[in-house]
Amino acid sequence: xxxxxxxxxxxxxxxxxxxxxxxxxxxxxSARCRILEQSLDHSVAHTFQQNGVFDQHxxxxxxxxxxxxxxxxxxxxxxxxxxxxxxxxxxVMQSKGMYSMVRMLPGVFELLxxxxxxFESKDVDHLIFDGYSSGHFLKVLSTPxxxxxIKLGGRIQELVDKIVIFLKEHCEVYVVSLLENYxxxxxxxxxxxxxxxxxxxxxxxxxxxxxxxxxxIQYQCNHFYQEQQNILEKYVQNWGSNxxxxxxxxxxxxxxIEVYP
Amino acid sequence: xxxxxxxxxxxxxxxxxxxxxxxxxxxxxxxxxxxxxFYYARHQKWKTLVLSIDPSKRLxxxxxxxxxxxxxxxxxxxxxxxxxxxxxxxxxxxxxxPDHKIRSRLQNNPLYEAxxxxxxxxxxxxxxxxxxxxxxxxxxxxxxxxxxxxxIDFLSRPEILAQFFEHKIFSWLIKPxxxxxxxGIMRIGNQAFAALTKIVGSKALGDLIDFLYHxxxxxxxxxDIAEKMRVHFHSPLTRYMIIHRPDWPSYKSxxxxxxxxxxxxxxxxxxxxxxxxxxxxxxxxFHPKDLEFFHxxxxxxxxxxxxxxxxxSTPTNISPxxxxxxxxxxxxxPLGNINHAEMVLDIML
Numbered sequence: 204x205x206x207x208x209x210x211x212x213x214x215x216x217x218x219x220x221x222x223x224x225x226x227x228x229x230x231x232x233s234a235r236c237r238i239l240e241q242s243l244d245h246s247v248a249h250t251f252q253q254n255g256v257f258d259q260h261x262x263x264x265x266x267x268x269x270x271x272x273x274x275x276x277x278x279x280x281x282x283x284x285x286x287x288x289x290x291x292x293x294x295v296m297q298s299k300g301m302y303s304m305v306r307m308l309p310g311v312f313e314l315l316x317x318x319x320x321x322f323e324s325k326d327v328d329h330l331i332f333d334g335y336s337s338g339h340f341l342k343v344l345s346t347p348x349x350x351x352x353i354k355l356g357g358r359i360q361e362l363v364d365k366i367v368i369f370l371k372e373h374c375e376v377y378v379v380s381l382l383e384n385y386x387x388x389x390x391x392x393x394x395x396x397x398x399x400x401x402x403x404x405x406x407x408x409x410x411x412x413x414x415x416x417x418x419x420i421q422y423q424c425n426h427f428y429q430e431q432q433n434i435l436e437k438y439v440q441n442w443g444s445n446x447x448x449x450x451x452x453x454x455x456x457x458x459x460i461e462v463y464p
Numbered sequence: 465x466x467x468x469x470x471x472x473x474x475x476x477x478x479x480x481x482x483x484x485x486x487x488x489x490x491x492x493x494x495x496x497x498x499x500x501x502f503y504y505a506r507h508q509k510w511k512t513l514v515l516s517i518d519p520s521k522r523l524x525x526x527x528x529x530x531x532x533x534x535x536x537x538x539x540x541x542x543x544x545x546x547x548x549x550x551x552x553x554x555x556x557x558x559x560x561x562p563d564h565k566i567r568s569r570l571q572n573n574p575l576y577e578a579x580x581x582x583x584x585x586x587x588x589x590x591x592x593x594x595x596x597x598x599x600x601x602x603x604x605x606x607x608x609x610x611x612x613x614x615x616i617d618f619l620s621r622p623e624i625l626a627q628f629f630e631h632k633i634f635s636w637l638i639k640p641x642x643x644x645x646x647x648g649i650m651r652i653g654n655q656a657f658a659a660l661t662k663i664v665g666s667k668a669l670g671d672l673i674d675f676l677y678h679x680x681x682x683x684x685x686x687x688d689i690a691e692k693m694r695v696h697f698h699s700p701l702t703r704y705m706i707i708h709r710p711d712w713p714s715y716k717s718x719x720x721x722x723x724x725x726x727x728x729x730x731x732x733x734x735x736x737x738x739x740x741x742x743x744x745x746x747x748x749x750f751h752p753k754d755l756e757f758f759h760x761x762x763x764x765x766x767x768x769x770x771x772x773x774x775x776x777s778t779p780t781n782i783s784p785x786x787x788x789x790x791x792x793x794x795x796x797x798p799l800g801n802i803n804h805a806e807m808v809l810d811i812m813l
Contacts, residue, residue: 214490215489216488216709220713243720244716246716246717292658292659292662353668353671354671355668356664356665356666357663357664357665357669359663386490
């Protein structure tokens with residue numbers, strides 16, 4: 204499998220972290236993988252029953268680790284790797300006051316996060332970003348285009364250019380959804396927004412918590428299954444044949460991702 | 465506004481009550497916000513505003529709201545609005561920078577457009593502004609917050625602005641740089657300035673300095689509003705409801721939110737388990753696999769409840785007395801009408 208950098212997104216609460224971890228488990232069977240998250244509650248590390256630590260790689264097994272990046276960590280990483288400032292400059296830039304000003308500037312944090320994702324993907328075969336929910340994710344992804352309108356110079360502009368190229372050449376988005384109308388409607392909206400940016404394609408929609416399916420109609424729960432089938436058939440037509448559909452059924456622990464049909 | 469009923473505020477209460485609906489994504493915050501809005505408007509006759517700062521704009525589609533953020537009346541005593549960053553930004557600009565020439569120069573600065581949409585944490589500032597604008601107009605403001613810990617972002621935003629002021633960036637960097645630029649001197653013996661030039665380039669830096677200098681009254685305005693709201697967040701009349709779904713990851717997020725609230729000196733007033741399952745009566749004809757599935761769900765619901773209750777009674781508990789409420793919204797067989805708000809009635813009264 205060629206190198207993948209996958210951004211996972213979807214409506215709040217659909218199971219992005221669950222799906223991220225499933226994918227990572229699958230792919231790390233034969234390749235070096237990393238999961239990156241930016242969250243206050245270490246949800247990825249906890250899914251693997253590990254303690255989360257900010258800005259440090261937590262090993263899960265020999266071909267899989269995870270990292271939870273903090274905003275300050277992304278800023279530090281940018282300062283350290285993007286250019287070799289002399290120590291005096293570095294200490295000024297690292298001061299709390301400077302940091303609080305930088306954080307207030309438009310799009311800076313989003314940009315630093317994207318830069319960090321690029322950096323963290325370098326020494327692995329696949330990187331999966333357990334991303335934000337729809338609105339917030341779209342905002343992050345639209346930052347490079349938004350910043351390009353401001354005539355920036357210096358290292359930030361170089362970073363913006365680098366990010367745009369990386370997004371176009373290496374990244375793809377998977378959208379996670381539930382098999383319910385309101386979730387799929389939001390998925391449609393989100394997908395339109397992402398495609399309009401003209402940066403990364405959406406290559407997969409993963410349907411989570413799909414009912415395992417009692418097909419025998421004498422039992423009363425068959426209607427759950429049937430409802431979901433109807434919804435699926437309705438939306439599948441809109442997605443086109445170049446989007447894979449993955450199905451993740453309700454089960455404890457979470458089942459692996461099947462390919463539909 | 466002369467034809468509106470006098471609010472409790474007019475009758476001597478110090479302020480509106482605030483009710484924050486918090487929780488991980490997909491638990492029903494928006495739905496519950498709306499249902500509580502209807503409840504308080506119809507049954508308590510409180511003049512209520514439901515405000516959504518959820519970027520997914522679900523409230524907007526649910527209630528057919530004005531996407532530019534204007535308040536719309538849903539029915540008697542009930543108004544709703546979503547947050548539109550750009551509109552609020554523009555409104556604040558007009559109020560805080562009355563000089564038309566400066567304002568128009570700002571609006572022409574390429575950073576302005578980027579700021580109004582991407583300003584670091586702008587949504588949170590906008591939310592604060594919107595709330596503050598409406599404190600005198602309503603008895604109750606219900607706030608549908610962004611999912612998860614982003615809600616904490618916005619509650620702690622006053623602190624971040626305060627830091628900016630504390631470090632007096634304005635006086636030692638922005639002001640001198642602005643005047644240096646005006647005098648045609650772009651190099652000043654200031655290390656921070658030199659470092660920033662390397663990072664963003666000198667033209668962008670010039671634009672940035674100009675922008676920040678003229679935005680100072682704007683930033684100060686935010687700061688004042690943020691401080692005012694911070695007081696309200698800590699008021700005993702403000703309520704925080706944490707909502708989760710009956711599964712462990714959702715509950716763990718709720719616990720993390722509870723902890724995060726506590727870290728900023730606030731506490732949850734209730735934990736709500738939404739989208740819970742009603743217990744089947746046993747007379748239905750279920751497939752054995754379905755029965756097992758339902759059994760697991762009921763087990764999970766109960767063990768989460770037990771965990772919260774024991775969590776409450778430990779010596780280190782952080783939300784003493786926050787009750788647990790379960791809202792059963794589905795059943796393998798049809799349920800009748802559910803009054804969600806009644807299920808969590810004691811939250812406000």
